[in-house]
Amino acid sequence: MFVDSVRIMVKGGSGGNGAISFRREKYVPRGGPDGGDGGKGGDVIVAADPQLSTLIDLAGKKRFVAENGAPGEANNRQGKSGSDLVIKVPVGTVVRDAATGAVIADLSTAHSVVVAAKGGEGGRGNAKFANPVRQAPRIAEKGEPGEQLEIELELKLISDVGIVGFPNAGKSTLLSRISAARPKIADYPFTTLEPNLGVVSLGEGVSFVVADIPGLVEGAHEGVGLGHRFLRHIERTRLLIHLVDVSPLSLRDPIDDYRKINEELKLYSPSLSRKPQVVAANKIDLPGAAEACERLRSYLSREAVPVYPISAVTGEGVSLLLYAVSERLKRVMETQELGEGLSGPDRVEVVYRPDRSEVSVRREDGVFIVEGGGIERKVALVDLDNLDALRYVQSILRGKGVIEKLKEAGVSDGDTVRVGDTEFVYSDETTWQE
Ligand SMILES: Nc1nc2c(ncn2[C@@H]2O[C@H](COP(=O)(O)OP(=O)(O)OP(=O)(O)O)[C@@H](O)[C@H]2O)c(=O)[nH]1
Ligand SMILES: [Mg+2]
Known part of the structure; x- marks a missing residue:
């Protein structure tokens, strides 16, 4: 059978969580923070293999997930990175984002590759959160989830x-x-x-x-x-x-x-x-x-x-x-001008792009919603189960000028502020100070 197009789900491995750990030394009841960072999640890579001529090997399988990064460990040990998952396709395969139809890569030369779904970064361990004021931080980042998307692989035969x-x-x-x-x-x-x-x-x-x-x-x-x-x-x-x-x-x-x-x-x-x-x-x-x-x-x-x-x-x-x-x-x-993907240098594009947009605040049904500037992701990475973590989030919001923007938008004591899936109750500025 000649299979010339398939749709598959690809997911990068998630980053490992950062560790919360404190050094154990003899006679020292509680040493400094030594929780290591989580390992990076593996990428899903699509690679053009000149040995292949159809996409039939991919026809049966729907999901391709790269390995997760391992969590950080005590002693500042970084978690192991997850392995990449390589999907081999014939030369002449075009990779598209199935949701938008946008071309992610055109693998028109042998051995050209594209990162279709990037693995998540590992979370930072608590050792990274120590500073002169906060010497025993009980906070670590969660690993970033791997990027996930549906891609469409389409084989265009290359003939003269x-x-x-x-x-x-x-x-x-x-x-x-x-x-x-x-x-x-x-x-x-x-x-x-x-x-x-x-x-x-x-x-x-x-x-x-x-x-x-x-x-x-x-x-x-x-x-x-x-x-x-x-x-x-x-x-x-x-x-x-x-x-x-x-x-x-x-x-x-x-x-x-x-x-x-x-x-x-x-x-x-x-x-x-x-x-x-x-x-x-x-x-x-x-x-x-x-x-x-x-x-x-x-x-x-x-x-x-x-x-x-x-x-x-x-x-x-x-x-x-x-x-x-x-x-x-x-x-x-x-x-002849070389047509789309006829040859030319290997074009390798990475789908994943950091969100460089500005932070903005809008009001919807009495809730103040903070969006953009990568802030949702930053906040999502934090385990909000203790005071250190809350303070950390506050410092992120302050650093990005979010507090200012909230005030401009008319926020007042007791209002709900939503960042991604996380909600806070706004209270007066004094409490936002460390
Ligand atoms: N007499 C004669 N018959 C031919 C010639 N070329 C093809 N045929 C006949 O025409 C018929 C169709 O030929 P194919 O090569 O299968 O045609 P095709 O264009 O590939 O057809 P599709 O695959 O259906 O699109 C066959 O019976 C061939 O034997 C020719 O030059 N002379
Ligand atoms: Mg024919």
């Missing part, structure tokens, strides 16, 4: 040349003639259900990869037939062989066919319709085909598009076609 045309035009026959690929060939439409790739070698180091795409029909761009699912594979090709069936037996009009396919490409994406095309008139061995080919040729001569008459079955005209394709390809490669 795509063969497009109506069902039954002879695309698979052509591929089997020019390469070692052995696609299924039959005299009915939609024989090819999945793209086939073949390598064409013209000797002297000239070779290119050709993709035989399932037949396109009118409405393919909106999902009619099979075309829609596979049109995206053509997006990465450098040029197209547009194969037109010119045998009268097909009962089709070659000029009409030619225009309809181009219309579908255009409706699917303007960039597809701008791809260079080499037009081949197939089944020239059949009676009456030569005349139809002439009609197509004179129609296209107006647009200065040459037509190569071929028979994919007998091989007539095929080497001329291939020569034209390879010449055209050479020119295209010299001048």
Whole structure:
């Protein structure tokens, strides 16, 4: 089976909690704080592996979770970091955020990688919270939760040349003639259900990869037939062989066919319709085909598009076609702007970005809500079960100017202040002092 897109949930490991611990020494009833930091959670990494050709290995599994960091320990020992989880995918896989559709990475070169879900930072141990005033802090941070998101992996085949045309035009026959690929060939439409790739070698180091795409029909761009699912594979090709069936037996009009396919490409994406095309008139061995080919040729001569008459079955005209394709390809490669992800440097983007937005305060149903500036996360990391922890949160709020903003918003004694999931009762400034 050819699996070319999957949706999976990825979650970075959570950071380990920071430890609360005090040094134990002989004759010292209670030594200084020595709770170590928690270890970092592992990342979920998606990596392009040239050995793979489909996403089938991922089809059965839905969740991929990296290892959590271990908690900090006494003696200032940091917890062990969680191991990364590496998901291997074929080269040519595009990674998207399933919620927004935004491209996270385009793994178009071998061994390119992307961090899809970042592991959480370890929480700081109580040793980090000691200061001259607070010598025995009973506070440590919780580990940060790992980032979690649903991603969509989509495989775009990377081939230089795509063969497009109506069902039954002879695309698979052509591929089997020019390469070692052995696609299924039959005299009915939609024989090819999945793209086939073949390598064409013209000797002297000239070779290119050709993709035989399932037949396109009118409405393919909106999902009619099979075309829609596979049109995206053509997006990465450098040029197209547009194969037109010119045998009268097909009962089709070659000029009409030619225009309809181009219309579908255009409706699917303007960039597809701008791809260079080499037009081949197939089944020239059949009676009456030569005349139809002439009609197509004179129609296209107006647009200065040459037509190569071929028979994919007998091989007539095929080497001329291939020569034209390879010449055209050479020119295209010299001048063409590299399409999306065609090659270029490994692009590695990390999804996770710290929140650099400003802190803001708004009022909703009498509650003062504090948001932004990463403050929700900071507060969430603190275990609010003792006075030290509360004081620490107060110092965060003061440091970020939140108290000022609360006052501007009109907060007064006894009002509820909410930061993320945590609620406080506001009391006058004096009590916010340490
Ligand atoms: N006489 C003749 N028959 C051909 C030629 N090329 C293909 N055919 C026949 O046309 C039929 C369809 O060929 P395929 O290669 O399966 O066509 P396709 O374009 O891949 O079709 P789909 O996969 O259904 O889109 C088969 O019966 C082929 O034998 C040709 O040059 N001459
Ligand atoms: Mg076919």
